[in-house]
Amino acid sequence: MTSKTLDHFLQENLEDLKSRGLYNEIDPLQGANGPVITINGKKLVNLSSNNYLGLATDERLKKVAIEAVKEYGVGAGAVRTINGTLDLHVKLEEKLAKFKGTEAAIAYQSGFNCNMAAISAVMDKNDAILSDELNHASIIDGCRLSKAKIIRFGHSDMEDLRAKAKEAKESGQYNKIMIITDGVFSMDGDVCKLPEIVEIAEEFDIMTYVDDAHGSGVLGKGAGTVKHFGLSDKVDFQMGTLSKAIGVVGGYVAGTQNLIDWLKVRSRPFLFSTSLTPADVTACTEALDLIMNSTELQDNMWENSRYLKEELTKLGFDIGNSETPITPVIIGEEQATQDFSKRLYEEGVYAKSIVFPTVPRGTGRVRNMPSAAHTKEMLDQAIAAYEKVGKEMGII
Template structure:
C-alpha cells in the first residue's frame, strides 16, 4: 500500500467535514485577550483554554518574558546537555522543587517530552507499569518506549489496580512497579483517588507512584501547589510531573522527586532532554513570573474556584450532564459525534469558543464539548455563556431530561487509552 493510499481516506474525511461546515479543529486565532479570542474577524468568549489562572496575559508575566528575551535572545541555541543550559533553567528547577515541596526538579522543553523521557529512561523491560486507562498519550508513549510491561487499569478504579498489583507481585516478585495516574484528568475533569491509591503502599511498600499533575498545578491545593498538596500527601508520591502549558502560561514541563540520585540519572538519560533544544529563556522567565504571582496572590486560585462553583451550579440548573467533574474542566455530554460538532458550530456562531471531543478521542456515542474556565473570566462573560448554553441545550435536546434512558455518560474505563487528549 502506498503512503498516499493509506492517508487519502482520512484526508477526504476531513475535507468532507470542512465542506459540510462542521470541522472545528485547527482554527487560527488572529488575536487573544485570554478570556476572549478573535477568529475570522469575530471576537468570541474562550471556554476551552487551559490557561486556568489567565496568567498568559498578566502584564508582569509578559514583562518578565520580554526582559529575558532581551537578555538571552529568542532561542537557547542547543540542548541543555551542551550549550543551551541557562542559569534561568536552574533557578526555575529550584523554584519548582520548592513550590511542590520536593528536593529537586528537572525541566524539559515540553510536558509531553517530560513524560516520554522520564518514563522511558527510568523503566526497563524487566519492570511493570500500572497505568490508569485515561492517562495522557505522552504517558503511554513513555511506557511504550521503556518496553516495560504495561498493565492498564480501569479509570480511577482502585480495586482494579489493587487486583492487578497483587497478581503482578505474585508472578514477578522482583520487578520494579510504577503506578501512573493524573491529578486532574484532562477531558473528564475528575480527580484521581490519590489517597486510596497511595494506601496500596501499605501492602506494597516498594510500589512507586508517579503523578502527572498537568491540570492540577496552579489549580488544586493551597496556593495552587497541586493535587498532592490538596491531599497533603507530598512525601508519599515518588514523582510529581507538571507542565508549563496550562496554569503556568507557557510551554515546558518538569519532573520533581526527593531522590536526587534518580533525578541525576534522569537528567543524563532522558532522551528528549539530551537531544532536544532547551526551553527558551522567555518561557522559563514566564514560569518564574507565574510562580511569583501564585506565591504573592493566592486569591487568584480562590477566584478560579468561585467561578468553577458558579459554572457547575449554572450547568446543573440548565440540566447539562457533566459526569464526575468537580474542577474547572467541565465536559458537556452530547453523545452523538455529529450532534457535538453541530452544537460546537452553533456555539461558535453565537460567540463562544469551545471544542468537541468526538470519536476516536472518546468512544463512539460519548462525544462531549470540553469546557474549561479561567480565574480571569468576568461575570458578564459567564452570564453570556450560560444563557447561550441554556438556549442551545434546549435546541439540540442535550439536557438530562432529553437524554433520559440513553447509555450512561462516561462510565469507568470508557475512554480509549491512546486517544487524543488536550
C-alpha cells in the same frame, strides 16, 4: 511527486474521518489566547483554553519575558548538557522543587516530553507499569517507549488496582513496578484517588508517578494534587506542565535529588533537545512566584467554575462528575457534539467539541474551561448561548 500508496491512504482515511464527524478543524486565533478571542474577525467568549489562571496574557509575565529576551536573547542556543543551561534554568528548577515540596526538579520543553523522558529513563522491558485506563496519551506513549509490561486498571478502581498490583508483585517476574495516574483527568475533571494509590504502593513496594498537568496551579492552593492530599513525601515522580495554569510552555518532573540527577543523564528529551528559551523560563519563574505568594487567581478561577457549573446544571445539561474547573457538557453522539459546538460558535462562544478517539465513542462532549480571567458577564453570555442552542437541538 508523492507516492500513490501514500496519497491513497491519506485521501481514503481523511474522507472517512470527515464522514463520521471525527475530523478536527483548526481555528487560528487573531491575537492572544485570553478570555475573549478573535477568529476570522469574530469575537468569542473563550472556554477552550487551559489558561486556568489567566497568566498566558498577564502583564507581569510579559514584562519579565521581554527583559529576559533583551539580556539573554531569544534562544538558549544548545541542549542542556552542552551549554544550553542558563542560570535562569537553574532558578526555575529550584523554584519548581520548592513549589512541589521536593528535593529537586528538572524542566523539559513540554509536558508530553516529560512523560516520554521520565518513564523510559527508569522503566524497561524487565519492569511493569500499572496504568489507569483513562491516562493521558503522553503517559501511554511514555509507557510504550519504555518497553515495560503495561497493565491497565479500571479508571480509579482501587480494587482492580490492588488485585493487579498484588498479582504483578507476587509473580516475581518484574524487577520494578510503577503505578502511573493523572492527578486530574482532563476529559471529565475528576481527581485520582491518590491516598488509596499511595497505600497500595506502600503495601507492595511499588513506585508512584502522578501526571499533574491539570492539577498544578489548580488544586492544593496551587501546588497540585499531591499537595492537595498532603502526600508530597509519598509520591516518587511529580510531573506537571508549565503551559496550563502556569501560562507559558514546558514541563517538569519533581522528586528526590537522585531521581533528578538520573534524569539529567538518562532522559533523552533532556539530552537531545534544545532547552527552553530565556523568555519562557523567566515567565514561568514569575508565574510560580505569583501562585506561591497569593491565592487570588485560584479563588477567582474556583468562583467562576462554581458559577458556570451551577448555571449549566440548572438548565438541565449533563456535566458529569467534575471536581475541578474542567466542565464537560456531555452530548453523546459524535456528529451532534460537533454540531453543538458549531452552533455555540455562531452564538459567540468558543467551546470545542471533543470526540472519539480522545474520549470513548458515544461520549462526545463540549469541554468548558472557566478561568480566573473570565468576568461574570462573559460567563453569562456563554450560559445564554448554551440555553439557546440546547433548546434548539432538543438537548435540554
